[in-house]
Amino acid sequence: MKKKWGLFTIPAVAVLIVLFVAPQAFLLIQSLHPHLGPARIGAGWTTANYARIFSDSYYIHTLLRTIWLSLLTTLLCLVLGYPVAYFLARTRTRYRAMITLIVIGPLLITIVVRSLGWIILLSDNGAVNYLLRSLRIIDEPIPFIYNQFGVVVGLVHAFLPMMIIILVGVIQQIDRLLEEAAADLGAGRLETFVRIVIPLSLPGIAAGGVLIFGVASSVYTTTVMLGGGRVLTTPVQIGQEFQMTLNYPIGAALAVVMAVATFGLAVFGMRVSRAKYLETAL
Amino acid sequence: MSGSNVVARTCSIIFLTIVLGFLLTPLLYVAFGSLNASTLEFPPRTLSIESYRTIPEAFFDGLRVSLIVAAAATVLATPLGVAAALGIVRGRFGGRELLNGFLLSPLLLPMLVLGVALYQFYVVIDRTADTAITGSLVGLILGHTSFCIPYVARAVIPALTQMPPSLEEAAHDLGASTWYAFSRVTLPAIRPGLAGGIAFAFLTSFDNFPMSLFLVEGDNTTLPVVMFQFIQFDLKPTILAMSTLVIIFSMAAMLFIEKTVGLASLVGLHED
Numbered sequence: 001m002k003k004k005w006g007l008f009t010i011p012a013v014a015v016l017i018v019l020f021v022a023p024q025a026f027l028l029i030q031s032l033h034p035h036l037g038p039a040r041i042g043a044g045w046t047t048a049n050y051a052r053i054f055s056d057s058y059y060i061h062t063l064l065r066t067i068w069l070s071l072l073t074t075l076l077c078l079v080l081g082y083p084v085a086y087f088l089a090r091t092r093t094r095y096r097a098m099i100t101l102i103v104i105g106p107l108l109i110t111i112v113v114r115s116l117g118w119i120i121l122l123s124d125n126g127a128v129n130y131l132l133r134s135l136r137i138i139d140e141p142i143p144f145i146y147n148q149f150g151v152v153v154g155l156v157h158a159f160l161p162m163m164i165i166i167l168v169g170v171i172q173q174i175d176r177l178l179e180e181a182a183a184d185l186g187a188g189r190l191e192t193f194v195r196i197v198i199p200l201s202l203p204g205i206a207a208g209g210v211l212i213f214g215v216a217s218s219v220y221t222t223t224v225m226l227g228g229g230r231v232l233t234t235p236v237q238i239g240q241e242f243q244m245t246l247n248y249p250i251g252a253a254l255a256v257v258m259a260v261a262t263f264g265l266a267v268f269g270m271r272v273s274r275a276k277y278l279e280t281a282l
Numbered sequence: 283m284s285g286s287n288v289v290a291r292t293c294s295i296i297f298l299t300i301v302l303g304f305l306l307t308p309l310l311y312v313a314f315g316s317l318n319a320s321t322l323e324f325p326p327r328t329l330s331i332e333s334y335r336t337i338p339e340a341f342f343d344g345l346r347v348s349l350i351v352a353a354a355a356t357v358l359a360t361p362l363g364v365a366a367a368l369g370i371v372r373g374r375f376g377g378r379e380l381l382n383g384f385l386l387s388p389l390l391l392p393m394l395v396l397g398v399a400l401y402q403f404y405v406v407i408d409r410t411a412d413t414a415i416t417g418s419l420v421g422l423i424l425g426h427t428s429f430c431i432p433y434v435a436r437a438v439i440p441a442l443t444q445m446p447p448s449l450e451e452a453a454h455d456l457g458a459s460t461w462y463a464f465s466r467v468t469l470p471a472i473r474p475g476l477a478g479g480i481a482f483a484f485l486t487s488f489d490n491f492p493m494s495l496f497l498v499e500g501d502n503t504t505l506p507v508v509m510f511q512f513i514q515f516d517l518k519p520t521i522l523a524m525s526t527l528v529i530i531f532s533m534a535a536m537l538f539i540e541k542t543v544g545l546a547s548l549v550g551l552h553e554d
Contacts, residue, residue: 004370004373005368005369005371005373005380006369006372006373006374006375007369008365008366008368008369008372008373009365009366009369009370009373009381009385010369011361011365011366011368012362012363012365012368012383012385012431012435013381013385015358015362015427015431016384016385016388016428016431019311019424019425019428020387020396020428021319022403023396023399023402023403024391024395024399026389026399026403026406027395027399027402027403030402037431049335063462066306080301080304081301083294083297083298083301084297084298084301084302084534087294087298094325095420099298099302101536101540102302102305102306103302103305104536105305105533105536106309107307108485108489108532108533108535108539109309109489109528109529109531109533109537110488110489110490110491110505110506110509110528111489111491111506112491112506112510112513113309113312113506113509113528113529114308114309115313116308116312116509116513116521116522116525117307117308117309117311117525118308119513119517120311120312120315120322120522121307121308122313123322125322125323125324126322126323126324127311127324127325130324130325130380139353157304157305157308160305161305173487179334188290189287189290189291190290193290199542201504215392217503218392218394218395220392220393220394220492221490221491221492221510225510225513235392235394238394238398239394239398239495241513242398242401242402247324248402248551251398252398252402255395255398255399258392258394258395259391261394262391262392262395263387263390263391264425266390267390270351
């Protein structure tokens, strides 16, 4: 009995063409029209919006700030996440499942609540400043939030679980026998870790880094909440163009650039690694 | 065990504790802070559950909208996602890989971009067809459906791949109709993956902020957006009470997913 199973994909494809492809295509078209004033779009075609976001220093600086914050986030996630991932990949402890739950758990709680947690924790009269003051390390509260520091803390908190999941996959691909061989030849745990495990996981680290960098650079919520409007990144700028200045063509051009970059980085990250675990992570 | 190994082991335990503490602290602090009756200051002067009694009506309205949207989007996305997964796993046609990539591609774009694009698109549809999708519950549900479809499909595809196609063929040979064979043979076989995918799609919709922000309007505002607005303008302990309830709800859902399919296989690398 032969069935045309392929036809089963048609409904989902049709729905996605209407709800996903068409709006994106419309965004692209919008980005190629001139801006005539708030919420008004001209009829002619132009590439001026793209020319402007790549020449106007206001947009370029924002883009560079976005790249810098995402890079910093990615590096911190790597440094904090790698040892945890190594532990999870190799441990035989019975607490492994519980630790995995703690790592992944925060991912399923809305980012608004997670960011709120950091806001009250790091505010002037929050627990961290209280602790530092009662230990007499500081006299005046340190402004931890509504600046780049707060944003990076929030971003690292948001993406550390993802980085750990990716790295666990990377490390599990490494043959355990290699580590045992190193140990047999007299290498200590640390030496094995530094000279065997880390070099062998470099390709996976690179791919995971690219993926995390891509998603971190497109974050809106965390930056708005922990940046308090004072940290301007490209996603925040897109929000402003659509909600405040109502310059839709510029907003659309920024959105198209960000979509292409995020999509490209994700596909690139998966291709480079050619590893299944990254696809399941996405 | 040599001395250096003991040092390495101790260091790794300390490091692990710090990282896990970092991940958990803001959430525990929200729950702790919700017991602080009057201010958000640390340390709290009095402990009470007063903030739970004064949760504003607007939060429950937002919760109701969020639950409706998440349920409706999941109900719409589930048959579409399952059918697409069947087509991709069992179909024998060129470009299956490409189609698979296409189905999952909404997850590779920033939610913010999906949100602004849909918003602009709705405005144009409303203007040309004289409809009222912008700011409506329907518009919100359809938007969420677009990213729930890939979540469901992604959860079901591995389950279908593992299932031998001969099982369903055997049912057919024994005279079962297509639907009967599907519901009695295939569905039970993919149930764990499906349940996990549905739960994950529901939760992702329930959590969503960046897309909803551009699609909500007036009474149709979801809980994360209501909370965001309160945090921006009126940060009070009562928001911590609502946040704590959200954390408890999400944790319960997480345990459900963990029991059904296992979390790690499903977690999306999606920006928030």
